[in-house]
Amino acid sequence: MLHLGKHKIERNDPCWCGSGRKYKTCHMRFDERLRKMQIAGAIVPDRSLIKNREMIDGIKRSAEINMACLDAVAKEIGADMPTEDIDRIVYDTTVRMGGIPAPLHYEGFPKSVCTSINEEVCHGIPDNKHILKDGDIINVDCSTILDGYFSDSSRMYCIGDVSDEKRRLVEVTKECVQIGLDAVIPWTFLGDMGSKVHEHAVKNGYSVVREIGGHGIGLEFHEDPFVSYVSEPGTEMLMVPGMVFTIEPMVNMGTDRIYQDEKNGWTIYTQDHKPSAQWEIQVLVTDSGHEVLCW
Numbered sequence: 001m002l003h004l005g006k007h008k009i010e011r012n013d014p015c016w017c018g019s020g021r022k023y024k025t026c027h028m029r030f031d032e033r034l035r036k037m038q039i040a041g042a043i044v045p046d047r048s049l050i051k052n053r054e055m056i057d058g059i060k061r062s063a064e065i066n067m068a069c070l071d072a073v074a075k076e077i078g079a080d081m082p083t084e085d086i087d088r089i090v091y092d093t094t095v096r097m098g099g100i101p102a103p104l105h106y107e108g109f110p111k112s113v114c115t116s117i118n119e120e121v122c123h124g125i126p127d128n129k130h131i132l133k134d135g136d137i138i139n140v141d142c143s144t145i146l147d148g149y150f151s152d153s154s155r156m157y158c159i160g161d162v163s164d165e166k167r168r169l170v171e172v173t174k175e176c177v178q179i180g181l182d183a184v185i186p187w188t189f190l191g192d193m194g195s196k197v198h199e200h201a202v203k204n205g206y207s208v209v210r211e212i213g214g215h216g217i218g219l220e221f222h223e224d225p226f227v228s229y230v231s232e233p234g235t236e237m238l239m240v241p242g243m244v245f246t247i248e249p250m251v252n253m254g255t256d257r258i259y260q261d262e263k264n265g266w267t268i269y270t271q272d273h274k275p276s277a278q279w280e281i282q283v284l285v286t287d288s289g290h291e292v293l294c295w
Contacts, residue, residue: 009023009028010023011023011024011028012024015027015028016047017047017050017052017242018052018054019052019053030240030241033187034238034240037187037238042189042238043225043236043237043238044237044238044240045224045225045237045238045240045243046224048219049216049223049224049225049242049243050240050241050242050243051218051219051242051243051244051284052242055149055218055219056244056284056293058146058147058148058149059149059150059151059218059244059282059284059293059294060293061146061147061149062099062144062145062146062147062149062150062151062294063144063151063153063282063293063294064097065093065094065097065098065099065144065146065151066099066142066143066144066151066152066153066294067153067294067295068093068097069089069090069093069094069113069142069144070140070142070153070154070155072089072090072093073086073089073090073140073142073155073157074155074157076089077132077138077140077157077159078132078159078160079132079133079134079136079159079160080131080132080133081131081132082126082127082128082129082130082131082132083115083117083124083126083127083130083131083132083138084126084127084128084130086113086115086126086140087111087112087113087115087126090112090113090140090142091104091112091113094112094144098146099144099145099146100144100145100146101113101142101143101144101145102143102144102145102150102152102221103141103143106221108265109123109125109266110125111125111126113126113140113141113142114126114139114140114141114154115130115138115139115140115141116138116139116141116267116268116276116278117130117132117136117137117138118136118137118138118275118276119269119270119273119274119275119276120139120267120268120269120276121209121212121250121252121258121268121269121270121276121278122139122141122212122250122267122268122278123266123267123268124139124267125264125266125267132159133159133160134159134160134161135159135160135161135162135163135166136158136159136160136162137156137157137158137159137162137166137167137169137170137275137277138156138157138159139154139155139156139157139277139278139279140154140155140157141153141154141278141280142154143221145221148219149218149219150217150218150219150220150221151217151282151293151294152217152221152246152280152282152294153246153280153281153282153294153295154248154278154279154280155279155280156170156173156174156277156278156279158170165253166253166275168204169206169251169253169275169276169277170277172200172201172204172206172251172277173201173206173249173251173277173278173279174279175200176197176200176201176208176229176249176251177197177247177248177249177279177280177281179196179197179200180193180194180196180197180229180247180249181247181281181283181290181292182196183196183197184239184247184283184285184289184290185239185289185290186239186240186241186285186286186287186288186289187238187239187240188238188239189233189234189235189236189237189238189239190225190227190228190231190235190236190237190238190239190245191228191231191232191233191234191235191236192233192234193239193247194213194227194228194229194230194231194236195231195232195233197229197247197249198229198230198231198249201229201249201251206251206252206253207251207252207254207255207256208229208230208249208250208251208252208256209229209249209250209251209252209256209258209268209276210228210230210256211258212250212258212268213226213227213228213229213248213249214226214227214229214245214246214247214248214249214280215227215245215246216243216244216245217244217245217246217282218244224237225237225245227245227246227247227248229249230256239285240285241285241286241287242284242285243284243285244282244283244284244285244293245282245283246280246281246282246283247280247281247283248278248279248280248281249278250276250277250278251276251277251278252270252274252275252276253270253274253275253276254270254272254274255270255271255272255274257270257271257272258270258271259271281294281295282294282295
């Protein structure tokens with residue numbers, strides 16, 4: 001018998017995860033290992049952060065819409081396009097496929113997608129005033145709700161003849177995401193992953209935004225944990241099977257300092273107005289490693 005919080009679960013009781021299996025053949029050993037690591041000082045996830053197979057399948061269905069939106073953007077994006085058109089593409093694709101754009105009206109955000117150009121780090125608001133120009137780099141951050149399940153990913157797009165300097169920033173940032181993904185290993189720490197992302201960015205002469213990072217996601221838009229990319233090995237929350245979170249470092253060409261647009265209350269800029277890049281994927285921690293759910 002294992003006592004977990006206020007609840008007492010017998011070996012032959014149904015597992016708390018909702019799988020329908022007996023506790024002893026499902027999460028009993030998982031809980032015992034988690035308890036030992038918590039006693040040793042590790043930050044461990046709450047049960048509410050552990051997704052079962054039904055939840056994971058729901059997230060995957062949501063992700064199909066999210067990725068279709070970014071694919072649709074890729075087919076049409078180009079110079080002389082107002083970012084309002086990107087919002088239209090995302091909204092129309094999402095609704096046509098039965099989903100809901102997660103950003104729309106989220107805490108007052110007015111649009112269906114975030115479009116962040118050059119020195120805009122994140123949360124750029126699409127409109128008819130921002131016209132894409134030859135040489136721009138833009139992050140399109142798309143999030144979808146389907147049947148109560150959330151998916152989230154973003155991609156970088158290079159518009160026309162982009163400078164070698166900007167293109168390298170985009171490529172190294174994508175490498176940072178891959179390095180982070182390779183470090184998603186069950187029963188290790190988010191800080192292990194974040195430190196490797198940071199190390200690669202700094203090695204290439206860049207900085208990583210500190211105040212904004214990744215997050216848990218699946219049943220809500222933003223869940224615990226906060227995922228830092230300036231962390232130290234052996235710190236932050238333990239990564240365990242069933243956790244779902246985003247890897248989305250914001251990598252700046254110059255300083256890591258940022259500021260928020262005082263007028264719209266959303267858009268984040270680099271303080272030195274040098275370019276920033278970001279790719280985002282949504283990742284599931286598995287028993288043997290990881291699975292990318294949305295990209």
